[in-house]
Amino acid sequence: MERKNILITGASSGLGLEMAKQFAAKGRNLALCARRVERLEAVKAQLEQNYPDIKVVIKSLDVNDHDQVFEVFRAFNAEFEGGLDRVIVNAGMGKGASLGTGYFKANKETAITNFVSAIAQCEAALEIFRAKDDGHLVNISSMSAVRGFRRALTVYAASKAALSNLTEGIRVDLLGTNIKASCIHPGFIRSEINEKVEKVPFMVDTDVGVAAMIRAIEAEKTNAFVPSWPWAYMRHLMKWAPIKYLRAMS
Template sequence: MTDRTTILITGASSGLGEGMARRWAAAGKNLALCARRLDRLEELRDELVAANPSIRVAVRELDVADGAAVERVFAELDDELGGIDRFVLNAGLGKGASLGTGKAHANRETAMVNAVGTLNQAEAAMEIMRPRDAGHLVFISSVSGLRGMPKAQNTYGATKAFVSALAQGLYAELDSAGSGITVTDILPGYIRTDINRSVKTSLMTEFEPGVDALVKTIDDEPVRALVPAKPWKAIGPLLTALPEKVSRRFV
């Protein structure tokens, strides 16, 4: 495990992104925080620095669907903080509806942020890390990407499958080349945040233990992990192996 000192997190104004920022700030990490809600980021920055005076926190307003903006902001933050050594691609949307029900705009927005937005972030982060041949790139996917999801989660799950495939392909490329860049594909299960507010399941993990598990797993820098391990390490393989009519009972 490499000790990372400066971490960029997208989607940091709420939910898992904010939770991760709080944990790493308490651990003395410098942070680059991005989201569309700049006012919330500024409040969070002030709070984190007040509680942890030894760290530096830089914030930027960012829409990850804007590729040019992502490239510019990542470069600015890298320069401002003297080099980012972990990028956590966390920004995401959970909007959606059954296909053909008149809410295509919600599905399109989710696809743009989760799929195209993640691609934009990966491109920008890799442009920074490739010349250094060092760093840690973390893709935040979801157990919802393990197989097709019904109704409102259909598009969301499909975008998360894209995220995992992107992470796995990049890992294969870099590993075969002997690169010093580490790639991690994280698949969170149901953790109680706003994005999961409409999900009814007995497999929901409460927010604080969920974030604790997420940060610990990322710090371990695995190639791929389902978080929290209990129960998803056991359930995950079942979602891909069992017949669809059986596996849907787990989600």
Template sequence: MSQKKGIGKTALITGASSGIGQELAKLFAQDGYNLVLVARSVETLHRLSEVFEMNYGTEEVLVIEKDLSEEDAARDVYEQVKAKGITVDVLVNDAGVSTYGKFATETDWETEKSLIHLNVLTTTLLTKLYLKDMVARNEGKILNLASLVSITPFPLQAVYAATKSYVWNLTQSLVNELKDTNVTVTALMPNATDTDFFNKAGASDTLVTEMLDDPAMVAKDGYDALMAGKPKVVPGGIKNKAFEVMAYTMPQEMLASQMRKFNTPKQQVKEEAKSSGLAIGIGLAAVALTGIALAALYRNASWSDKLQAQYQYGKAKYKAGKAYDQVKHAVSEVLA
């Protein structure tokens, strides 16, 4: 039996009551970590605490009931943990929410303000407070939940995508700042995942909900990357890796249109598909195949091979762009 890595260490996990956060908490418990679990659903956290203690022998679990969208919530959590004399070895910023609808006319500012506070301000302050302690000890790890939409437009969830872009950018900047220390920061970039996220956002009937990843898989890939000190991880197989490549290479107008389609009610997509014919599907399939090929090449390629791949991509992008022009009008009509 392998030695548990987390014996004597503590992981603090926000959003631990469900979804990816709960799966991450389970992995930390299995690895011997003591836990600080933060969420609004305190009853769920207490039940989890009992399960972890019974199944994995978790020695200490501190449950903190907190709405992290509130002013000074991050500092309050930090002070509560500090008052208990607990050293946080790993911070997981998992808590996050979204809202659904057209930014100009359908979404509510108070909801969006709360979303920004949780996804950006709380994440930033928790990171700052604990990172300062970690750098002083020259030891520690932080996992920030970004998203694949942190590198794409995401119409109808525009503010959510913007906040995740912030988390992605902050994380990668910190990776550079910390390169001469033993402290690491990792961005977890999942695709759409089978949690209560879309239901809470009011987007439970959108097309993307038919192509959800397993939260246990997402958590495991994120946990492994965190432990290895990687700057980022895109969980899942070649499909998600190809999606990442496409996000960097597809024309932004086309990418925004496709992301809008994913975020459109399923019945509306079906009705529009009947009138748009096969052109859109063929064009997107061509780009997808290009992305998959590039992702497969990049996985094991040498530096010189990657330069060659970029050159080949340039030619492929030109051809894809011509195909895109042919279907641009149809796409605009369907997704406008």
């Protein structure tokens, strides 16, 4: 099924921006939101120039303002003929440090943005989809959801694990409806969040990694690990790896 009208949060940079570009190339209409609206304005201008047949609507959104999440999603839904078909919950952050080292504020911000604010986005999306018994919810998790990690990844990994479990619970709740829910677990994909990291095994460029994400999204897979090589296999190894191995990865 082709989902024509797609909302992407966190669309001003990184994976969200690249998803917008690649969906635009497929002729999809886009509802793009992020805090940095000036970046979105540039994205909108570029996409409309390159793909004049699509509709691009942008709005400023801080996903941690939960009331605003509902307002923005409803406004987007009203602006597209037939309403929104797919919502991609992509906005997130990776701030933080080892617990007990004085960075509670950063760890808390990551936990709220990646999980509590994702709940708000899922609620707002499913409110729209339940009204018409159709739609596709996509949550962008991470390979780090498979296990616990240390340092800056400690809370990040925990928040992504929570998001993965949330998506599965949503799928159970949606059985018997026409609404689909997918959880995408990207491996190491170059983006703004990790641009300063120099040596990471299996790292792929943003366009390559996002192309794999979009293939999984378009197939509406319930639980995808991308790019499939090596992450569809690595996730099994990671699940049973000794804890010393996890230390070496993070």
